[in-house]
Amino acid sequence: MFRVLVTDEVDQEGLALLAAEPLLQVDEVPTLPKDELLARIGDYDAIVGRSATRISADLLKAGTKLKVVGRAGVGIDNIALDVATSLGIAVINAPAGNTVAVAELFFGATIGLLRQLPRADHVMNNGGWDRNSFLGRELKGKTLGIVGLGRIGSEVAARAHAFGMTVVAFDPYIADERFTALRVRRAPSLDALLAEANILTLHVPLTDETKGMIGKRELSRLPNRSVVVNMARGGIVDEPALLAALEADQLRGAVLDVFSAEPLVADSPLRKAPNLLLLPHLGANTVEAQRNVSRDVCLAVRDALIRNDLSKSINVAGGAGEWGDLQPAMMVARRAAAVARAVLADQGMRAVRRVALRVSPDLAHGTGAILAAVAAGVLEGVIETDRLNLINARALAEARGLELSVAESSELGARAIEVALSGGMQQLAVSGVAPEGSTPRLTQIGSFHIDVNPKQTLLILTNHDVPGVIGRVGTLLGEQSVNIAEYHQARLAQGGDALAAVSVDGEVSETTRRALLELPDVITASVVHFRDE
Numbered sequence: 001m002f003r004v005l006v007t008d009e010v011d012q013e014g015l016a017l018l019a020a021e022p023l024l025q026v027d028e029v030p031t032l033p034k035d036e037l038l039a040r041i042g043d044y045d046a047i048v049g050r051s052a053t054r055i056s057a058d059l060l061k062a063g064t065k066l067k068v069v070g071r072a073g074v075g076i077d078n079i080a081l082d083v084a085t086s087l088g089i090a091v092i093n094a095p096a097g098n099t100v101a102v103a104e105l106f107f108g109a110t111i112g113l114l115r116q117l118p119r120a121d122h123v124m125n126n127g128g129w130d131r132n133s134f135l136g137r138e139l140k141g142k143t144l145g146i147v148g149l150g151r152i153g154s155e156v157a158a159r160a161h162a163f164g165m166t167v168v169a170f171d172p173y174i175a176d177e178r179f180t181a182l183r184v185r186r187a188p189s190l191d192a193l194l195a196e197a198n199i200l201t202l203h204v205p206l207t208d209e210t211k212g213m214i215g216k217r218e219l220s221r222l223p224n225r226s227v228v229v230n231m232a233r234g235g236i237v238d239e240p241a242l243l244a245a246l247e248a249d250q251l252r253g254a255v256l257d258v259f260s261a262e263p264l265v266a267d268s269p270l271r272k273a274p275n276l277l278l279l280p281h282l283g284a285n286t287v288e289a290q291r292n293v294s295r296d297v298c299l300a301v302r303d304a305l306i307r308n309d310l311s312k313s314i315n316v317a318g319g320a321g322e323w324g325d326l327q328p329a330m331m332v333a334r335r336a337a338a339v340a341r342a343v344l345a346d347q348g349m350r351a352v353r354r355v356a357l358r359v360s361p362d363l364a365h366g367t368g369a370i371l372a373a374v375a376a377g378v379l380e381g382v383i384e385t386d387r388l389n390l391i392n393a394r395a396l397a398e399a400r401g402l403e404l405s406v407a408e409s410s411e412l413g414a415r416a417i418e419v420a421l422s423g424g425m426q427q428l429a430v431s432g433v434a435p436e437g438s439t440p441r442l443t444q445i446g447s448f449h450i451d452v453n454p455k456q457t458l459l460i461l462t463n464h465d466v467p468g469v470i471g472r473v474g475t476l477l478g479e480q481s482v483n484i485a486e487y488h489q490a491r492l493a494q495g496g497d498a499l500a501a502v503s504v505d506g507e508v509s510e511t512t513r514r515a516l517l518e519l520p521d522v523i524t525a526s527v528v529h530f531r532d533e
C-alpha cells in the first residue's frame with residue numbers, strides 16, 4: 001500500500017484515477033503551512049501538488065518514505081530537484097496540459113490591457129458610461145517579441161499570426177527549422193528582440209539564466225510605449241524596474257500573472273502601479289487545463305509507484321519511448337555492470353574510474369535510462385544506501401568520481417549493450433542482449449563468449465582448461481545445496497584459460513566461494529547477487 005498526499009487543489013478527475021487503485025491511499029489536504037507539511041510528510045510515498053507548495057530540501061529529507069513528487073503543471077522551480085535526485089525521489093510534472101490555457105490568457109489579458117477592459121467594466125459597475133476615456137490599441141501590425149519558443153511560446157506565435165502580428169522570437173535552444181515551421185523570425189540576441197518588440201512576452205522557465213533577465217537596462221531598450229507581459233515566472237522581469245518604467249510612462253502597460261513572491265503581499269506597490277493588469281497566477285486556471293494536468297500527473301505518479309515506471313520522471317534523463325520496451329535492456333545492462341565490477345574486484349581492482357556504455361542503434365532512444373541502470377549495477381553492493389535507484393544512481397556514481405559515458409555503436413548486434421569498466425591498467429567489458437520477446441542474456445565477459453540468463457546469482461569462475469573441473473564444481477555446489485540453473489563453459493583455446501558462467505538459484509555463501517577457490521585448477525571465483533530481483 002502506498003500513501004499519496006495531495007495538496008494545492010488538484011483536479012478531481014486525476015485524483016479519481018489514483019483513488020481507484022487498491023494499492024494507493026490518497027489523502028487530500030488544502031495548501032498546508034510549511035511546519036504542518038513537514039510534520040506529515042514522513043508518512044507518505046508520494047506528494048502531488050501545484051506551484052503553491054514549496055518542495056524544499058528540508059521537506060524532501062523529512063520525507064523518508066518519499067518516492068515520487070508529482071507536479072500538476074509545468075514549472076518545477078518550486079521543487080529542489082537536485083536534492084530529490086540525490087535522494088532517489090522521482091520528480092514528475094505535467095508539461096503539456098496547460099499550454100493552450102496560458103496562450104489564450106496571453107491574448108485575453110493583452111487585449112484587455114490595450115482596450116482597458118478592466119477599467120471600463122469598473123466604470124460601468126459604478127453607474128458610469130464613458131466612451132471617450134477608453135480609446136484602445138490593436139494587435140494588428142504590431143511586432144510581438146517572444147522570449148522562449150517552447151510549448152507556450154509556439155502556441156502564442158501561432159495565434160499571433162491570426163491577429164496579423166509580426167512575430168519574432170529569441171530562444172537560443174531551438175533549431176532554425178522550428179522557427180521556420182512556426183513562421184517566426186529568429187532574433188539573434190535578446191537585445192535584438194528588445195529593439196523591435198512592441199509587445200514583449202516571456203515564456204521561459206525560471207533558471208539562473210532567466211532570473212532578472214528583463215531589468216532596467218532591457219526595459220530601456222524596448223521601443224517607446226511597448227507592453228511587457230510576464231506569464232512565466234516571477235523574478236524573470238525585475239519588479240522594481242518594471243514599476244519604475246510604468247510610473248515614468250516609458251511603457252504603455254504591462255501584464256503580470258506571476259510574482260517573485262506569491263501570493264502578492266496586500267500592500268505591494270505593484271497593486272497601485274499605472275497601466276498594470278494584475279492577475280493572481282491564472283495562466284493554467286481553466287477547467288480543461290486542470291483536468292489535463294491532473295490526469296497526466298496522476299497517471300504518471302500511479303505508474304511510478306505501482307509499476308516502477310519512471311519514464312515520465314524529469315530526473316531519469318533520456319528514458320524516451322516505451323518504458324516497458326527498455327526494461328529488459330536496463331536489466332541486462334545493470335547486471336552486466338554488476339558482473340564486471342565483481343570480476344574486476346576479485347582480480348584486485350576495486351576502484352573503478354570509468355564506466356563506458358555502448359548500445360546498439362535500436363536502443364539509442366533509451367541511453368539515459370540504460371546508463372542509469374549501469375550506474376546502479378556498478379554501485380549496488382558497494383555503497384551503503386537503501387535508496388540507490390535509477391534516479392540517483394548516476395549522481396551517486398559521479399559524486400564518487402566515476403566517469404560515465406555512453407555511445408551508440410552499429411558494431412553491436414540487435415538490441416545489444418556493452419559495459420566496460422576500467423581503473424588503473426585494468427579493464428573489463430561485459431556484453432548482453434535484450435531481444436524482443438525472449439529472455440535477456442549475457443553474451444560476453446572479457447574475451448569469453450557465453451550465453452547465460454543472469455538471474456538471482458551468477459557465479460563466474462576462471463579455471464585451467466583441463467578435464468574434470470566442471471564435475472568438481474558441480475559436486476561441490478551440490479554438497480552445499482546450491483542448485484545450478486545454467487552452466488556455460490567458454491574457452492579461448494584448448495588447454496588455455498577457461499571461464500564458466502554459472503547461474504544458480506538462491507545465494508552462494510562466502511564459505512562456498514572459498515571452497516570453490518580451493519578446488520584444483522580453479523583460478524578465480526566471483527559471486528554476483530543481483531539486487532534488483
Ligand SMILES: NC(=O)C1=CN([C@@H]2O[C@H](COP(=O)(O)OP(=O)(O)OC[C@H]3O[C@@H](n4cnc5c(N)ncnc54)[C@H](O)[C@@H]3O)[C@@H](O)[C@H]2O)C=CC1
Nearest residue numbers: 074075148149150151152171173203204205231232283284
Ligand atoms: N502562468 C502560469 O500559470 C503558467 C506558467 N508557466 C511557465 O511558463 C514556462 C514555459 O512553459 P512551456 O512553454 O511549457 O515550457 P517549454 O520548456 O516548452 O519552453 C520553454 C522555452 O524556453 C526556452 N529557454 C530556456 N532558457 C532560455 C533563455 N535563457 N533564453 C531564451 N529562451 C530560453 C527553452 O529553450 C524552451 O524552448 C514554464 O517554465 C512555467 O514557468 C507554465 C504554465 C502555466
Ligand SMILES: O=C(O)C(=O)COP(=O)(O)O
Nearest residue numbers: 050051052073074075284
Ligand atoms: O504549470 C505551471 O508552471 C504554472 O505556473 C501553473 O501553476 P499552478 O498549477 O496554477 O499553480
